Amino acid sequence: MRPRRALHPAASARLARPLLLALVALSLLGGVAGGLLRAGLPLSDALWLSHAGLEHAALMSGGFLGTVIAIERAVALRHRAAFIGPFMSGLAGLCWLLGYGAAAAGLAALAALAFVAVNLVVVRRQPAAHTALLLLGALAWLAGNALFAAGIAADAVLRCWFAFLVLTIAAERLEMTRLMRRRPGVEASLYLVLAALLLGAALSALLYGAALAMLALWLLLFDMARRTVFAQGLSRYMAVCLLGGYGWLALAGLAWAATALGFHAARDTALHALGLGFVVSMMMGHAPVILPAVARIKLQFGPAFYLPLALLHLSLLLRLGGGFVNDSLRAWGAGLNAGALALFALTLIGAAFAWRRRHGATGARKLP
Numbered sequence: 001m002r003p004r005r006a007l008h009p010a011a012s013a014r015l016a017r018p019l020l021l022a023l024v025a026l027s028l029l030g031g032v033a034g035g036l037l038r039a040g041l042p043l044s045d046a047l048w049l050s051h052a053g054l055e056h057a058a059l060m061s062g063g064f065l066g067t068v069i070a071i072e073r074a075v076a077l078r079h080r081a082a083f084i085g086p087f088m089s090g091l092a093g094l095c096w097l098l099g100y101g102a103a104a105a106g107l108a109a110l111a112a113l114a115f116v117a118v119n120l121v122v123v124r125r126q127p128a129a130h131t132a133l134l135l136l137g138a139l140a141w142l143a144g145n146a147l148f149a150a151g152i153a154a155d156a157v158l159r160c161w162f163a164f165l166v167l168t169i170a171a172e173r174l175e176m177t178r179l180m181r182r183r184p185g186v187e188a189s190l191y192l193v194l195a196a197l198l199l200g201a202a203l204s205a206l207l208y209g210a211a212l213a214m215l216a217l218w219l220l221l222f223d224m225a226r227r228t229v230f231a232q233g234l235s236r237y238m239a240v241c242l243l244g245g246y247g248w249l250a251l252a253g254l255a256w257a258a259t260a261l262g263f264h265a266a267r268d269t270a271l272h273a274l275g276l277g278f279v280v281s282m283m284m285g286h287a288p289v290i291l292p293a294v295a296r297i298k299l300q301f302g303p304a305f306y307l308p309l310a311l312l313h314l315s316l317l318l319r320l321g322g323g324f325v326n327d328s329l330r331a332w333g334a335g336l337n338a339g340a341l342a343l344f345a346l347t348l349i350g351a352a353f354a355w356r357r358r359h360g361a362t363g364a365r366k367l368p
C-alpha cells in the first residue's frame with residue numbers, strides 16, 4: 001500500500017478556516033440565545049439552550065470574542081502554532097453548549113495560556129507600548145479563565161474578562177493614534193488609568209468602575225475619532241462607532257461603581273453598557289478594516305452600515321432605560337440587541353457580495 005500523503009499546509013489552512021468560523025458562529029449564536037433566555041424571552045426548552053443561558057458570559061467573552069481576537073493575533077503572527085489557542089477557545093465554546101462545563105473551562109484556560117505565549121512573541125518582535133498592553137490584556141484573560149476554572153471569585157472573573165477586552169481595544173486605539181501629537185503626560189495618564197483598571201479587576205469593583213469612567217473620558221478627549229468624525233465614508237462611520245462606544249463606556253463605569261456601592265439595580269447597565277454598548281460598538285467600527293485582513297473578505301462600505309449601529313444604540317436605550325421601569329421593556333430591548341447583531345452580520349454579507357459584484361472574481365484573487 002502507498003503511504004498517505006500529508007496535507008499540504010495550504011490545504012490544511014483551507015480546512016481549518018471553516019472549522020474555526022463554525023466554532024466562532026456557534027459560540028456567538030449560543031451566547032446570544034443564552035442572553036435572550038436570561039433576559040426573560042420565552043425560548044424552547046432544549047437542553048443546549050439551558051447550558052447557553054448558564055454560560056452566557058463565558059460564551060460571549062471567551063468562545064466568541066476571545067476566539068476572534070486570538071485569530072486576529074494569529075494571522076498577524078503568521079505561524080500555524082498561533083492558531084492552537086483560538087481552536088481551544090472555540091472548542092471550549094462548543095463544550096459549554098454541550099454541557100461539559102469543566103472541560104470547557106480547562107480548554108479556555110489553556111487557550112488563554114497559548115494566547116499569552118503568542119503575545120510574548122509579538123512583544124519580542126515589536127516592543128512597543130501597544131503590544132505591551134495587548135500582552136497585559138492576554139494575562140487578564142488568563143487570570144479570569146483560571147479563576148473561572150477553579151470555580152471561585154465570580155465577580156473578579158467578570159472584571160478580568162472585561163479587562164481583557166478593554167485593554168485590547170485601548171491597545172488598538174493607541175496603535176492607530178501613535179503618530180498623533182499629544183501634550184506631554186497625556187499618554188502617561190492613559191497608563192495610570194489602565195493600571196487602576198487592572199488593580200480594580202483584582203481587588204475592587206468600585207475602583208474598576210472609576211477606571212472605566214476615566215478611560216472613557218481619556219478616549220473622548222484624546223482619541224483621533226474627535227477629528228475623523230468630520231471626515232467622509234468609512235472614516236466617519238468608524239468615528240461614530242467609537243464615540244458612541246465611549247459614551248456607553250462612561251455609563252458602564254458609573255453603573256459598575258454604583259453596583260459596588262450597593263445599587264444592585266445598576267448591574268445590568270454595568271454589564272451590558274460595557275459588553276454591548278462599548279465592545280460591540282468597537283467591533284462594528286473595526287470590522288470593515290479587520291475582516292478583510294483576517295478573513296480575506298473584501299467589503300463594499302455603504303450607508304447601510306449605520307442601520308445595525310443605530311438599532312444597537314436604540315435597543316440599548318430601551319433595555320437599560322426601560323428596564324428600570326418594566327421587565328418586558330428590558331426583554332424587548334434584549335431581543336432588539338440580538339436583532340442588531342443579526343442585522344450587522346447580514347450587512348457584512350451584503351457588503352461582501354456588493355464588493356464582488358463591483359470588482360469581480362479577478363479583484364477577489366488579489367487578496368493577500
